[in-house]
Amino acid sequence: MHCKIQLVMCTDDGREETVTDELTLTKDCQRIEHLGLTLAEAKQLLTLIQHHLLAQQVDAFLAAHSCCETCGSAFKVKGDHTRTFRTLFGTFTLSSPRLFHCRCQRRKTTTFRPLTSLLTEPVAPELLFIETKWASLVSYGLTVQALTDFLPIEVTLDVKTVRHDTLKVAERCEAKLGEEQWSFIEGCPRDWGHLPIPDGPITVGIDACGPQKLRLTRRWPRQCSGPSPHCRRNLHSLLGFVRGWIFTRRPYLDRVRG
Numbered sequence: 001m002h003c004k005i006q007l008v009m010c011t012d013d014g015r016e017e018t019v020t021d022e023l024t025l026t027k028d029c030q031r032i033e034h035l036g037l038t039l040a041e042a043k044q045l046l047t048l049i050q051h052h053l054l055a056q057q058v059d060a061f062l063a064a065h066s067c068c069e070t071c072g073s074a075f076k077v078k079g080d081h082t083r084t085f086r087t088l089f090g091t092f093t094l095s096s097p098r099l100f101h102c103r104c105q106r107r108k109t110t111t112f113r114p115l116t117s118l119l120t121e122p123v124a125p126e127l128l129f130i131e132t133k134w135a136s137l138v139s140y141g142l143t144v145q146a147l148t149d150f151l152p153i154e155v156t157l158d159v160k161t162v163r164h165d166t167l168k169v170a171e172r173c174e175a176k177l178g179e180e181q182w183s184f185i186e187g188c189p190r191d192w193g194h195l196p197i198p199d200g201p202i203t204v205g206i207d208a209c210g211p212q213k214l215r216l217t218r219r220w221p222r223q224c225s226g227p228s229p230h231c232r233r234n235l236h237s238l239l240g241f242v243r244g245w246i247f248t249r250r251p252y253l254d255r256v257r258g
Helices: 039-064 125-135 140-150 159-177 189-194 251-257
Strands: 002-010 017-026 077-079 082-087 090-095 098-100 223-227 238-242
Touching: 002 039, 017 039, 039 082, 039 090, 082 125, 125 140, 125 159, 140 159
Parallel strands: none
Antiparallel strands: 002 017, 077 098, 082 090, 223 238
């Protein structure tokens, strides 16, 4: 059997329709692996739909920003350019013309690109989210393998790209944290011992810190954690060893680049 998939693009008023023959599939029904879409067919279909949808959206945006808002005159085109945009379903080249500003008002620049106000980043936010989510769970290499197995992005996605995108998201999250807060307990430190013990279990995390007078040799790893030898009956008691001191959390961002 033959399956013909068409894409119909309609404007908001419904007067214009653009019918595009997206894909024609030849399917059989004699074996179980013939049933439904294959992963390769699904990738191809998603890429084609994304291509036409993005082109239609960009054309609609450029048409809405082709005239001056003050006098209504149409902007003159200085040159035709393109811009690359990475999405979950492929990387696409979009039209990004450079226009002359209208002379009805004084501007700091002579020309501008309307698409710049729409594409503030070269990567779709959803793709950044998926990359960062996977990179926080597994290595960069496994992230690339997992995403390229199920998404049609194998052409442009590599380890360096995932590392760069993860660092960009991490720096953005770090900027929202504000100034470093060294303690969450108010009052003088010498009075902390007299405070009542909180109800419920207490969880203590050791990360880039340790006992001040702990002596370790160079043969020890930078940090190792395990059950405390003094509390073998309590499985929730852990002991961590560290080799050095880091007084801020921000140096860890530089390690992402490496």
